[in-house]
Amino acid sequence: MPTTLTIGKLGQASGVNIETIRYYERNGLLPSPTRSSSGYRHYREDDVKRLRFIRRGRELGFGLEEIRSLLQLTDQPQQPCDTADQLVQKHMAEVDARIRDLQAIRAALGQLAGCQSQTAEHCRLLEALEERDCCIKSGHVPD
Amino acid sequence: MPTTLTIGKLGQASGVNIETIRYYERNGLLPSPTRSSSGYRHYREDDVKRLRFIRRGRELGFGLEEIRSLLQLTDQPQQPCDTADQLVQKHMAEVDARIRDLQAIRAALGQLAGCQSQTAEHCRLLEALEERDCCIKSGHVPD
DNA sequence: GCTAAACCCTGTAGCCGCTACAGGGTCAAG
DNA sequence: CTTGACCCTGTAGCGGCTACAGGGTTTAGC
Structure with a gap:
């Protein structure tokens, strides 16, 4: 069982379209993953989580900028979360x-x-x- | 009192932004008006009506294609209007x-x-x- | 008559959040 | 060794505007 995922597998695991994943990467919502020697993206389990987070945020109608703020908060667990509530x-x-x-x-x-x-x-x-x-x-x- | 309007006056009279008026013209929702010798657009009262029609359709959430269909119906009053109701x-x-x-x-x-x-x-x-x-x-x- | 402001013109690019190509390269199964 | 499924980049399109840039024209006041 592989510890890394191709973009196709990530799409399946997260429920997000491949093109959308690349779009998120371009826009800095998803970090640039490591690449294979031939240039293929390789993702880790963390990326599945992050992508699901984004998808759920979208389902709740948040814009990508808002989701970006929320992601920043999850990256810094000690930060106060009142901005999230606002x-x-x-x-x-x-x-x-x-x-x-x-x-x-x-x-x-x-x-x-x-x-x-x-x-x-x-x-x-x-x-x-x-x-x-x-x-x-x-x-x-x-x- | 002039019987024709510049695009600015038309915008005021109809409540539609000037740039939007030109956009509607490009997209065939509003007929190309006559032009002055220097190329300025000149509109008639009919155009105010038509533009208001479009604005109200938009306020009701219709898309421009739907509004296009509705406009076609108003241009042909003898047509059956069940398509409008549909x-x-x-x-x-x-x-x-x-x-x-x-x-x-x-x-x-x-x-x-x-x-x-x-x-x-x-x-x-x-x-x-x-x-x-x-x-x-x-x-x-x-x- | 002259100048400045307010108007008008065309054409193009940006907004959001994707989606859909085109035109290529790579990898795995049979 | 071929076929097909996958992957890559880059660009363009969707709807419905909106916002320039870079020009020309008209109008009001002096």
Whole structure:
């Protein structure tokens, strides 16, 4: 059983795409691994951990810069962790705002859906987009 | 009072950034306007309407391709509008899914927030990211 | 008439977080 | 010894803008 992994194996073990792994390396989220004589990357178990950490952070909606900060904290276990908590709080507020925005959009769409008109001329959606001043409050545009 | 608008005035009237207006023109959402002898764009009232239409569509979270379809419908008022309604339904389902994803994330964050640990070593967030298998169900990564 | 500021033009590059090539080299199984 | 699966680098694309750089034009005030 090998103690090192090729990038393909690392991808399998961590659930992260190979191209994404190389991307993380370029961006300094993952340290440059050792190389074989032919230039192949060789990873260790630590890298699997680190990559999983990143993946879970992404699943929670953290940006890569935020994840970078969190990784820095794990690298220095004696550091105070209040910055981590602040990060969570801030992110949570953003998620909440995002949910509210989407719920407003959802409500507006609900009003527009189910148009019974046969032609575009009197379609509820099209009229709403053409004529109303604004359907939703938030200035934030999603997606 | 002029019947035509410069791009700056159009931007003000429609609430859309000048650079964005030019971007929409490049992408065929807005027709190429007439030009003055010195090459300045000159717009008509119709363009304000069209641009507002686009802006409202964006505020509802539609993509530019979807908005393109909707604009096509408004250009042909005799067309049936069921495609518009299908578009709304589809988009609404996506918004719903997105809201559910974010609520799952929000719940997971709520569990992690408020860590009382002093050091990163035993921080709740960092431990969660390092050790747990997966915090949330959806494979979809947001933002 | 002249100058300065405010506007307009084109074209290109950057943002985020990947993803998808092209065009090569390497390694392991049969 | 070949075939296929893997790996490498570098670059370009996605969406939906936004931000320049480096120019030209118009307008307001003196």
